[in-house]
Amino acid sequence: MKHEAWWKKSVIYQIYPKSFQDDNHDGIGDLKGVINRLPYLEKLGITVIWLSPCYQSPMDDGGYDISDYYEIDSIFGSMADMDELIATAKKHGIKLLMDLVINHTSDEHKWFKEALADPKSKYRDYYIFREGKDGKAPNNWRSYFGGSAWEKVPNEENMYFLHAFSKRQPDLNWENTDMREAIIDMINWWLEKGLGGFRVDAILNLKKPTNFYKSYPADAEDGLSSISKYIANQPGILDWLHELDDRCFKKYNAFTVSEADVPDRDLIDYVGPNGVFSTTFDFSYSDIALPSNGAWYMLRDWTVVELRERIFNHQLKAQKIGWGVQYLENHDQPRSISKYIPEADRNDTSKKLLATLFMMLHGTPFIYQGQEIGMENITTLNLDDYDDIATYEMYDRALIAGLSKKEAFDAVVKRSRDNSRTPMQWSSEPHAGFSTAHQTWLKINPNYTTINVASQEHDTSSVLSYYKKLIDLRKAANPYSEVTIFGEFVPVVYNQENIIAYQRVLNDQALLILINLSNESVVVDVDKTFKYHVLDNLAPSKIEDGELVLKPYQSIILANYI
Ligand code: GLC
Ligand code: CA
Numbered sequence: 001m002k003h004e005a006w007w008k009k010s011v012i013y014q015i016y017p018k019s020f021q022d023d024n025h026d027g028i029g030d031l032k033g034v035i036n037r038l039p040y041l042e043k044l045g046i047t048v049i050w051l052s053p054c055y056q057s058p059m060d061d062g063g064y065d066i067s068d069y070y071e072i073d074s075i076f077g078s079m080a081d082m083d084e085l086i087a088t089a090k091k092h093g094i095k096l097l098m099d100l101v102i103n104h105t106s107d108e109h110k111w112f113k114e115a116l117a118d119p120k121s122k123y124r125d126y127y128i129f130r131e132g133k134d135g136k137a138p139n140n141w142r143s144y145f146g147g148s149a150w151e152k153v154p155n156e157e158n159m160y161f162l163h164a165f166s167k168r169q170p171d172l173n174w175e176n177t178d179m180r181e182a183i184i185d186m187i188n189w190w191l192e193k194g195l196g197g198f199r200v201d202a203i204l205n206l207k208k209p210t211n212f213y214k215s216y217p218a219d220a221e222d223g224l225s226s227i228s229k230y231i232a233n234q235p236g237i238l239d240w241l242h243e244l245d246d247r248c249f250k251k252y253n254a255f256t257v258s259e260a261d262v263p264d265r266d267l268i269d270y271v272g273p274n275g276v277f278s279t280t281f282d283f284s285y286s287d288i289a290l291p292s293n294g295a296w297y298m299l300r301d302w303t304v305v306e307l308r309e310r311i312f313n314h315q316l317k318a319q320k321i322g323w324g325v326q327y328l329e330n331h332d333q334p335r336s337i338s339k340y341i342p343e344a345d346r347n348d349t350s351k352k353l354l355a356t357l358f359m360m361l362h363g364t365p366f367i368y369q370g371q372e373i374g375m376e377n378i379t380t381l382n383l384d385d386y387d388d389i390a391t392y393e394m395y396d397r398a399l400i401a402g403l404s405k406k407e408a409f410d411a412v413v414k415r416s417r418d419n420s421r422t423p424m425q426w427s428s429e430p431h432a433g434f435s436t437a438h439q440t441w442l443k444i445n446p447n448y449t450t451i452n453v454a455s456q457e458h459d460t461s462s463v464l465s466y467y468k469k470l471i472d473l474r475k476a477a478n479p480y481s482e483v484t485i486f487g488e489f490v491p492v493v494y495n496q497e498n499i500i501a502y503q504r505v506l507n508d509q510a511l512l513i514l515i516n517l518s519n520e521s522v523v524v525d526v527d528k529t530f531k532y533h534v535l536d537n538l539a540p541s542k543i544e545d546g547e548l549v550l551k552p553y554q555s556i557i558l559a560n561y562i
Contacts, residue, residue, distance in 0.1 A: 007196075007255040007278060007364055008323060009485055011471050012097070013046040014368045016331045017054045017076055018062065018441060019423045019434070027437035029423070031072065031081040035088050040453070042092040044372065044464075045471035048255075049089065050097040050199045052331055054082070058108050060168040061389050062331070062421070064099075064201060065106035069186045086194050095196030097255065102183050103202045104169040111179075112170050116153065126179040127170045128162040129153065130212055138212040142224035143167075144294065146393030149227045162212075164205050164227050166389050174206045174240055187248040197255035200277065203241070204260040207234035219293045221401045226293050233262065238269055241276040249277075257281060257325055264317060271322035279323050279364065285310040286333055297398035297411035304517045307340075308500045315362055315489040315502075324363030328354055329371045334419040338377035341553075345519050348374065349553045352466045352537035353515060356555035357500060359470040360513045362489040367467070370424050373456055374463040377419040378445045383409060387442050391416040418442060427454035469535055480534060480559060483509040494524050499550070512558040516550035523549050530558035 021033030031054065041049065053063035056071035063073065072079050086096050105112060114123040130138045130150075137150035137160050150160040151167040162171045172179055187198075208231050216225035249256050256277040262270045271280050285307055289299040318324030328336035341350045351374040359365050386392070391412055398408035423440055425448040426433030431440055432448035445451075456462035473484045487504030494501055498518035504511045512530045516522050526548045533540045534557040541548055541556065550556070 005255070005278065005323070006253075007048070009474065010048045010095075010255075010364055011046045011474060012048040012050055012325075012364060012366045013041060013044070014050045014052065014330055014366055016052045016062075016369060016421055019421050020369055021424065021426070022435035022437060022440070025435065025437050026075070027435050027440040028075050029434070030075065031077040031085050035081070035085050038088055038092045038094065041094060043468075045468060045475065046367065047093060048095045048097060048196055050257075050366065051099065053099045053101060055101075058106055058168070060106065061166050062387075064101050065104075065108075065166065065169045066101055067106040067108035068110070070189070083193065090194070095255075097197050097199050097257075098190060098195055099201055100187065100198035101201040102172065103205045104163065104165060104171045107168045107170055119156070122178065125176050126173055128173050128208060130160055130162070132158045132160055133213055139214055140216055140218065140224050141227040141230060142220075142222065143227060143393075145390045146222075146397040148224065162208070164202070164231060166393075171205070171208070173208075180240065180243070184244065184247050187244065188251075191248060191252040191254055195252075195254065197249065197252075197278070198257075200256055200258040200260075203258045204232045204237070204262070206240060207231070207237035209234065220295060220397070222397060228294070233260075233266060238276065241270075245276045254278075267317065267321050271318075273322070275322060279318075279325050281325060281327065282314045282318070284314055286327065289339070295394070295397060295401070296415040297394055297401065297403060297408060299411070299414065304498045304500065307517075311357075311361070311500065312491045312502070316491070319362045319489055324361075325366055326358045326361045326363045327366040327368070328358050329368035329420055330366070331368070331420055332417050333368075334415055334417075335375055335377045336371065337374060338414075338419065340517075342519075345553060346376065347553075348461075348463050349537055351463045353517070353553050353555040355463070355467055355470055356513065356535070356537060356557065357515050357517075359467075359473075360484065360504065360511070360557060361502075362487070362504065368420060370420070372464055372467040373425065373451055373453055375420075375422075375425060375445065375451060376447060377414070378422050378443070379413055380446055381413075381418070381443060383412070385443055386412065386416055386418050388417045388421065391418060425452040427452050466535075466537065473534070479562070480509075480511065482506055483511055483559075487511065496522050496524065498522065499524060508561075510560045512556075512560075514548070514550060514554075514556045514558070516552065516554050519552040521549055521551050523547055526558065529560040532559045532562050533557075534559050 018029050020029040021037050022029050023032035054076040055066045056068035056073045057063045057065050072082050089096050111123045111126045114121045115127050137148050141149040143149040144165050153159040163169050164171050219225050258277040258280045260280050261283045288302045291298050336354050337346050337351050395408050422445045423434035428449045432444050456464035473480050483504050483506040487506040490503040490505055492501040500515040502513050525546055526543050537555045
């Protein structure tokens, strides 16, 4: 069954709705804006949209703090707009995935409000309330964003609630059957609308230990211990997830991609033939620069050899167990060009190289809005200009760890999640054609005058056109579509530290992908069967006497047939 799955042939495009297109001139992107841009997305060739949350929310964490799962937040429009979006997208051959955020709600959700207002209410047990110990929180867990994972309940003696993310995102108590039933109803209600499925947020965290009263070894200067070690992928979680699959996802043949850093040994339970999700995101190469305690103010150096190992490793295990998804960017990551390529080498060539590297891997590709035109990190904001809550938490953590204000701020500029959340750059008009409001909710990257859709749309050598070509390779009419989608990933290892090379093989069809991730020319041997050029990010190179010169940042796709 999973073999014929529709989503294997999909190319997915992530929209962060606040930043995609503002239709009603208030400086914030909205659903009507998305509808207006569907022709653009169809032309690009994508077939599925993953829409980051647009449910009712106080926007403490960009909408990942939901106060009503059954409402669209008024900044984005209405439920009628959502229905129109689903229907219109369908006409453009595009399915919609919503973000499913069920580890926590907003503190403004009616369940949590009831739980606070009346400790005897049944909603109290929908969340995780515990008494403190020795005048302090039950334990020293650090939330994912920083600071204690426990927040004191106002007006109650010695009482705390658990939040793995911000203190305005209380964790739900999955042990509670009524709460689980309510979530199941909600998921089916949405699937009934005709969604393609869900991107499932922070899902590994549902199961909490029964005893919270322990002291854990601190893993940083703040005396706290990262919560991920204690709540991620705990025994018992799979029962609940299987229930969601059986009672919701399966019935609708829905695609589900989990945001879950699943350890290798458990991968089969999550995405194997009887796994709970269609597939899962891998973090091993997107977080290559992160230390294990998640403190992104201390990014580590990495090498191309290490990157290659992580990519290969992931590919080999994903294709063996199930089906992977590939991505370079999302709303939590900095822009890929700013992350993977040294400043002096950032240009259209290296952007196209990154596109080749990831789009040709085995698995369904996810493109994040703006990636297809090579949008970059924003380097011109002041600290106050940032909106993202995690940015401020990490800045504070950096200061506690002893960094100077300047060092902490430099880390923010490099890694803040707002790097990818600046508005989409459509044109060189004011506010990049994103909005006609006086001001936008987050500042626009000033490089919009040169990096924008309008300037690339009709330029066959642009990054955008290159993405289209890569997407085209997956279309049925293309002679390379079957091997690009289904071909086995086979690593090719050269004794060259800056080369990433692999083949995709399907019966007698084969592609060879060569990536030179350096600013020096490198000579590689190429099997003579790879005679045909499929795509190059620079002028095609000639193979002479079985050797090929890869120019700086050149990427080449060769085939053994035409
Ligand atoms: C996921 C989302 C992130 C959000 C967090 C809490 O990691 O991708 O944006 O802040 O979950 O919901
Ligand atoms: Ca708007």
